[in-house]
Amino acid sequence: MITAIVTIVMFLVMVSLHEFGHYIVARLLKFKILEYSIGFGPAIFKSEKTEIQYSVRCIPLGGYCKFEGEDEKSTDPAAFNNQPVWKRILVLLAGGVFNIILGFVLFLAIIPATSPMLTNKIDTVVENSYIEQAGIQPGDKIIEINGHKISFYNDIKLYTSDFEKETTAHIKIKRGKEKLSFDIKPTEQMVTQKYLDDGIEYTDSINGKEQTQFFEYSDNVAKDESKIGKTSQTTRYIIGFTPQKEDVTFFNVWGEAWNNTRFVVKLVYQSLWQMLTGTVGVDQMSGPVGIVSEVNSAVKSGSYAWLYVLNLIALLTINLGVFNLLPIPALDGGRLFFMIIELIRRKPIPPEKEGMVHAVGMLLLLALVVYVSFNDIMRLIG
Numbered sequence: 001m002i003t004a005i006v007t008i009v010m011f012l013v014m015v016s017l018h019e020f021g022h023y024i025v026a027r028l029l030k031f032k033i034l035e036y037s038i039g040f041g042p043a044i045f046k047s048e049k050t051e052i053q054y055s056v057r058c059i060p061l062g063g064y065c066k067f068e069g070e071d072e073k074s075t076d077p078a079a080f081n082n083q084p085v086w087k088r089i090l091v092l093l094a095g096g097v098f099n100i101i102l103g104f105v106l107f108l109a110i111i112p113a114t115s116p117m118l119t120n121k122i123d124t125v126v127e128n129s130y131i132e133q134a135g136i137q138p139g140d141k142i143i144e145i146n147g148h149k150i151s152f153y154n155d156i157k158l159y160t161s162d163f164e165k166e167t168t169a170h171i172k173i174k175r176g177k178e179k180l181s182f183d184i185k186p187t188e189q190m191v192t193q194k195y196l197d198d199g200i201e202y203t204d205s206i207n208g209k210e211q212t213q214f215f216e217y218s219d220n221v222a223k224d225e226s227k228i229g230k231t232s233q234t235t236r237y238i239i240g241f242t243p244q245k246e247d248v249t250f251f252n253v254w255g256e257a258w259n260n261t262r263f264v265v266k267l268v269y270q271s272l273w274q275m276l277t278g279t280v281g282v283d284q285m286s287g288p289v290g291i292v293s294e295v296n297s298a299v300k301s302g303s304y305a306w307l308y309v310l311n312l313i314a315l316l317t318i319n320l321g322v323f324n325l326l327p328i329p330a331l332d333g334g335r336l337f338f339m340i341i342e343l344i345r346r347k348p349i350p351p352e353k354e355g356m357v358h359a360v361g362m363l364l365l366l367a368l369v370v371y372v373s374f375n376d377i378m379r380l381i382g
Contacts, residue, residue, distance in 0.1 A: 003296040004311060008060050010295065014099060014317045015062035021098030022065045026091045032078035039063055069318070073351075085343045092332045092339070095178070099321030103264065106314035107257035113307055115248035117256055118153035122173075122241045128209045129187040129240025136173060136182060136241070143179070144172035145239075152259040153243050158267060160186070162236035162279075163324035171239070186237035195227040206240065219302035264318040272326075289314065294382060299377035329361020 039057035047054040069079025121141045145159045163186040190205040199216040217223040274280040299310035327337040344346045
């Protein structure tokens with residue numbers, strides 16, 4: 001029940017805020033708005049005697065902002081179809097931008113609760129790692145990996161996620177006023193987790209050298225009865241260091257929240273590029289079922305459940321904002337694409353042709369949602 005309530009509230013906040021972005025920018029630009037609705041389906045509440053109808057509807061999984069002349073021609077000068085292209089572009093952009101702003105605001109709340117924060121400066125070099133052999137030292141600041149600029153710690157995770165055994169990592173560091181470059185092999189890290197009756201035993205192996213830790217079950221380490229007696233093992237390739245930490249202050253939290261927001265945006269584009277190039281299959285995507293499963297895990301994560309839920313909302317709302325602005329038919333980005341063409345051609349694409357493209361796009365998106373949801377269900381069953 002708690003998972004269901006959290007999921008509904010989460011989707012309601014994300015989608016309603018998205019539509020509010022369209023609404024508030026349209027009001028500022030003097031568009032004629034017919035209705036701003038929270039939820040779908042039959043109305044529970046409708047405002048009376050107001051120029052814009054405000055409503056709350058019975059299906060609390062989103063909302064919409066309806067404009068005069070949005071899907072049909074209108075002679076009203078304030079109608080959507082009679083507004084200059086640049087104004088329409090701003091209104092469409094606002095929805096996704098508001099989602100990204102929500103993610104930024106949530107990170108402002110999350111980061112102080114997780115203080116101290118990790119930095120891209122090296123605290124200790126992992127013993128037996130290749131960077132130890134290369135001569136990289138504690139106090140060095142990582143500023144670039146394989147041509148990618150590093151602004152904060154999560155950038156390092158992003159640009160090392162595809163490391164493989166035979167990868168050569170080109171790393172630039174700053175040591176005092178000096179900048180140095182190193183070519184190293186990623187270090188192999190093998191993590192084994194044994195789920196015991198009284199806790200979890202972690203064995204961390206760095207290039208074959210093992211270190212074992214034991215964590216008793218508590219509010220921070222949740223016990224999953226279905227995993228007792230089982231062992232899981234993962235192997236990944238890392239640089240091989242522990243980062244320096246820095247206390248969160250009123251001044252540095254803004255930059256860290258901005259860096260986290262940019263990180264999620266870059267992660268979305270990287271994931272899409274990996275799917276387009278075949279590095280990652282579409283079957284690795286998660287849809288509504290997968291999201292509910294993640295919410296359930298977050299809700300059950302102990303005393304810090306609220307923090308995991310907020311972090312999940314931040315990730316999802318930024319994903320929603322970025323994905324919605326992609327040039328995909330039926331999404332805001334698809335409509336923006338046609339408006340940019342209109343701006344270049346100085347005349348609009350015939351509405352019936354644009355409508356056909358969006359209709360086909362909607363069908364394909366629905367088919368993708370069904371396919372992804374099926375894969376989510378099969379993973380849960382597995």
